Amino acid sequence: MSARILVVAEHDGTRLNPSTAKCVSCAGTLAGAEIVVAVCAADAAAVAAQAAQLAGVSRVLTVENPANRHALAAVLAPQVVALAAPFSHVLGPSTTFGKDLMARVAGLLDAPQVSDIMAIESAQRFRRPIYAGNAILTVELAGGGKVVGTVRAASFEAAATGGSAPIEKVALHLELPTHTRFVSVSAAKTDRPDLQTARRVISGGRALGSADGFKILYSLADKIGAAVGASRAAVDAGYAPNEMQVGQTGKIIAPELYVAVGISGAIQHLTGIKDARTIVAINKDGEAPIFEVADFGLVGDLFQIIPEIEKLVG
Amino acid sequence: MKRILVGIKRVVDYNVRIRVKPDGSGVAIDGVKMSINPFDEIALEEALRIRERGGADEVLAASVGPADCQQQLRTALAMGADRALHVQADGVLEPLVVARALLKLVEREQPLLVILGKQAIDDDNGQTGQLLAALWNRPQATYASKLELADGSARVTREVDAGLETLEVDLPAVVTTDLRLNEPRYVKLPDIMKAKKKPLDTLGLEALGVSPRQQLRLVRFEPPPQRQKGIRVKDAAELVAALKKKGLL
Ligand SMILES: Cc1cc2nc3c(=O)[nH]c(=O)nc-3n(C[C@H](O)[C@H](O)[C@H](O)COP(=O)(O)OP(=O)(O)OC[C@H]3O[C@@H](n4cnc5c(N)ncnc54)[C@H](O)[C@@H]3O)c2cc1C
Ligand SMILES: Nc1ncnc2c1ncn2[C@@H]1O[C@H](COP(=O)(O)O)[C@@H](O)[C@H]1O
Numbered sequence: 001m002s003a004r005i006l007v008v009a010e011h012d013g014t015r016l017n018p019s020t021a022k023c024v025s026c027a028g029t030l031a032g033a034e035i036v037v038a039v040c041a042a043d044a045a046a047v048a049a050q051a052a053q054l055a056g057v058s059r060v061l062t063v064e065n066p067a068n069r070h071a072l073a074a075v076l077a078p079q080v081v082a083l084a085a086p087f088s089h090v091l092g093p094s095t096t097f098g099k100d101l102m103a104r105v106a107g108l109l110d111a112p113q114v115s116d117i118m119a120i121e122s123a124q125r126f127r128r129p130i131y132a133g134n135a136i137l138t139v140e141l142a143g144g145g146k147v148v149g150t151v152r153a154a155s156f157e158a159a160a161t162g163g164s165a166p167i168e169k170v171a172l173h174l175e176l177p178t179h180t181r182f183v184s185v186s187a188a189k190t191d192r193p194d195l196q197t198a199r200r201v202i203s204g205g206r207a208l209g210s211a212d213g214f215k216i217l218y219s220l221a222d223k224i225g226a227a228v229g230a231s232r233a234a235v236d237a238g239y240a241p242n243e244m245q246v247g248q249t250g251k252i253i254a255p256e257l258y259v260a261v262g263i264s265g266a267i268q269h270l271t272g273i274k275d276a277r278t279i280v281a282i283n284k285d286g287e288a289p290i291f292e293v294a295d296f297g298l299v300g301d302l303f304q305i306i307p308e309i310e311k312l313v314g
Numbered sequence: 315m316k317r318i319l320v321g322i323k324r325v326v327d328y329n330v331r332i333r334v335k336p337d338g339s340g341v342a343i344d345g346v347k348m349s350i351n352p353f354d355e356i357a358l359e360e361a362l363r364i365r366e367r368g369g370a371d372e373v374l375a376a377s378v379g380p381a382d383c384q385q386q387l388r389t390a391l392a393m394g395a396d397r398a399l400h401v402q403a404d405g406v407l408e409p410l411v412v413a414r415a416l417l418k419l420v421e422r423e424q425p426l427l428v429i430l431g432k433q434a435i436d437d438d439n440g441q442t443g444q445l446l447a448a449l450w451n452r453p454q455a456t457y458a459s460k461l462e463l464a465d466g467s468a469r470v471t472r473e474v475d476a477g478l479e480t481l482e483v484d485l486p487a488v489v490t491t492d493l494r495l496n497e498p499r500y501v502k503l504p505d506i507m508k509a510k511k512k513p514l515d516t517l518g519l520e521a522l523g524v525s526p527r528q529q530l531r532l533v534r535f536e537p538p539p540q541r542q543k544g545i546r547v548k549d550a551a552e553l554v555a556a557l558k559k560k561g562l563l
Contacts, residue, residue: 106445112410115439115441130341130438132438136535136537137532181482235494242459242492249493257563294544298550299546
C-alpha cells in the first residue's frame, strides 16, 4: 500500500510559509506517495493557490473558519484530525507553529510522533537528530497505524513550483474550543531576509556587548543582503530579540554562508548551523570551539574586523 | 488547594559531550553527570515564584522513569517543591506514555496549572506538553517567556518564530517553558537536608493504568557527520577574497 501524506500548511493568512514547501519535498522523497496539503484559514484562497503550485502536490484541501484567523493549536488540531482519517502520515514543519500544533494532533489521534525528521527511509523508517544533534537516530514504526511528524526544514530543499493541483473546499462541522484566545503578536518589522530561509546569515554573540553593538552587524548584513541571527547569550542579555536565536532551542538554519561573530561555538549553538554550507568564525580567542567547525577562521577583535569587511565588500 | 504540577525529567547534563556507542545501540551514558532537564528547572522556578506570590498553595514535582529519577526529584524538593511524585517505569518511554502517566497524576491531584519544559534536551522531542493538553482536553501555551495568572485564566507570552505572541487561556491549562521565562535559583545546602524530610511517593506506571507501549522501535544510533576542519585566514582582506572566490559574496 502506498503512503498517503497530509501536509499541514503554515501561513499568515496571505502567504504560504516557505517551510511548507520543505515539508512537501520531504514527503516527496517517499516514492509513490500521494501528497495532499491542508490549508486551515479564515480565508484560504490566496494560500491555497500558492500551495497548489508546489510540485508533487496532488490536491489542496481548504477549511475556512473565522476561528482560524490566528493559528491556535487547540483550535486547529481538531480540524487537522478531522481531515487526517484517510492518511497514513500527517506532517507539519518543525517551526514553532508546527511543533506546537502537530504534537497536539498526535495526542488527539493517539498516534506516535517523529519530531524533526531529517530523512524518510521508508514509509515506516525515519531519521532524526537527538542530543542537540550529537547523535542521529533511526526509528521505525512498530505497528501499522498513522504516524505524525515534524519536518526539519534545514534538511530539505524547497519543492519547486509550477504545479497546478486542484483545490477542494472541505466543510467540517466541529465545535471548536474557545478556551484559548489570541491576544496579540509583536513581530519586529525588518526589510532583511527571513532568518530561516536567508542564503546568508551573520550572527552575533555575547561579545557584541549591547543592542547597540549589534548595529555593526546590521550594517554589514544590509550591505550583503544577509539576515542577522544571535546566540542564546546575546538574546538572554537583551542585545537581540528572541526570534533571532539560532541553535538547539532556537532556529535551525541552513544558509549558504554563516558568519559567527563573537560566538564561542557551544554545542547548543552549533546544532543550529550544522547544515550551513560555509561557516566563517570571527573570534578573538583562537581556541574557541567555533573554529573546529569553521571553514574560514579569523582570529581578532570583531569591532575592528567587521567594519573592515564592510569597507571591502562596499 | 491551588496546585501546580511540574514535570521533572532526568537527563544527561547539558555540559556533557555525549558519544554514540560503537555498536550503534545507543549513546554511552554510564557514569556521566545527570541533571534536571534545564527547561524543567525553569518550570519549577516559575511555579515556586507563583506560590511565593500567593498564586498557588502547593508545588508538586513529578517524574516518570527508573528509580534514579528520585535524585532529580530530591533536587526539586530542595529547590522548593512541596511534594514529589515518582512514577516508576523502566525501558524506553515515549512521550505519549509519559503524557498518559502525567494525565493520571493530573486527574488525582487536580492542579490549576501544569508547567513542563518545551523540550527535553536528550530526545529533543518537544511533544509531552502538547500531548498532555490534548489528552486532557485543556488549553496549551507552549514556549512561554512570561506567565501571568488571573482568576480562572492565564496570560502567556510565547516565543514564536515571528517574535512574541500573547495568548489568554482558561485554567486549568498546560504551559511549556522557554529559556527566557526566568533564571532558576541555586539550591542551598540546608535546603538539601530539609528536602530529605519532604514527601516523595512512588507509584507504578501500570498500577496507574498506563501501558508502557512502544510504538517507535529504535533501530540505530549514529554519530553525526563531521565537518571538515577549515583554514585560518590572516585578516579581513584575505577572508573577503576567499569568500568572493567561492561566490559567497
Ligand atoms: C538548555 C539549553 C539550551 C540552549 N540553547 C541554545 C541555543 O539554541 N542557541 C545558542 O546559541 N545557545 C544555546 N544555549 C547556550 C549555550 O550553551 C552557550 O551558553 C551560548 O551559545 C554562548 O553564547 P556566546 O557564544 O554568544 O557567548 P560566549 O560563550 O560567552 O562566547 C563569547 C565569545 O566571544 C568572543 N569574544 C569576546 N570579545 C570579542 C571581541 N571583541 N572580538 C571577537 N570575539 C570576541 C570570546 O572569545 C567568546 O568565544 C543553550 C543552553 C542550554 C543549557
Ligand atoms: N519522563 C518524564 N518525567 C517527567 N516529565 C517529563 C518526562 N518526559 C518529558 N517530561 C516533560 O515534558 C517536557 C518535554 O519533553 P519531551 O516531549 O520529551 O521533549 C520535559 O521538559 C518535561 O517537563
